[in-house]
Amino acid sequence: MSLTEGSAIDMLRLEAQVHSAVSSVDDPEYPGISIVDLGLLETIHVEPDGSTVIGLIPTFSGCPALAIIADDVVAAVQEVADVSTCTVDWLSSPAWHADRISHEARSCLERKFTVAVQIGQRSTTCPLCASKTVEQSMFGPSRCRSVHTCTGCGETVEVLRG
Ligand SMILES: [Zn+2]
Structure with missing residues (x-):
């Protein structure tokens, strides 16, 4: 896949699929509540080659929970067809509120x-x-x-x- 004019829509569709994959991840401490609803998701970057970086904001969860969240996000996003790799980037700003x-x-x-x-x-x-x-x-x-x-x-x- 390359970022030609025709594939711009494909990129948007891929970003939407990645977003819904991230939304499917629940906070390990509060099963049934998505990390997106808890305000952890800040950025999604998808490159034309399918490499994906998810920017998350660390929240009230302790470190063990954050490691589980990162693993769950990577597993969910890698299920999306056309995603080649997924990395989670813990952002230092903005601060979670x-x-x-x-x-x-x-x-x-x-x-x-x-x-x-x-x-x-x-x-x-x-x-x-x-x-x-x-x-x-x-x-x-x-x-x-x-x-x-x-x-x-x-x-x-x-x-x-x-
Ligand atoms: Zn009471």
């Missing part, structure tokens, strides 16, 4: 995983009963993530900060 999470993913996080997404300095409320939550420990699983307890129903609430 909680407002990159889609509304659908946010409500799924709340319902399925009791995860509250906190943006800015707003206080966190329990996804189950909307009571206030208090932070349990300053040492959450990662920098952007902490563990709270609901003052209403007593549920443990994971908080993602943006």
Whole structure:
């Protein structure tokens, strides 16, 4: 395949197929929620020879999860016909922010995983009963993530900060 005028549309189609392959990858910590809905996907570069570079933004996930995500993305993208190679590039900017999470993913996080997404300095409320939550420990699983307890129903609430 070469990037002649006639194949420009093919390139767009290939990029769309690569995008949907990346969308099929779920976050290993939140099965059922796509990494695209969590705001990890930033760039897709497809060369005329089929080599593909996926630019992802590291998020609240810890390093083991990021390695799994990269492997899953490479495996999914290499399934696309016309892709020769796939590389994942972890971008240092822009910084991931909680407002990159889609509304659908946010409500799924709340319902399925009791995860509250906190943006800015707003206080966190329990996804189950909307009571206030208090932070349990300053040492959450990662920098952007902490563990709270609901003052209403007593549920443990994971908080993602943006
Ligand atoms: Zn509650």
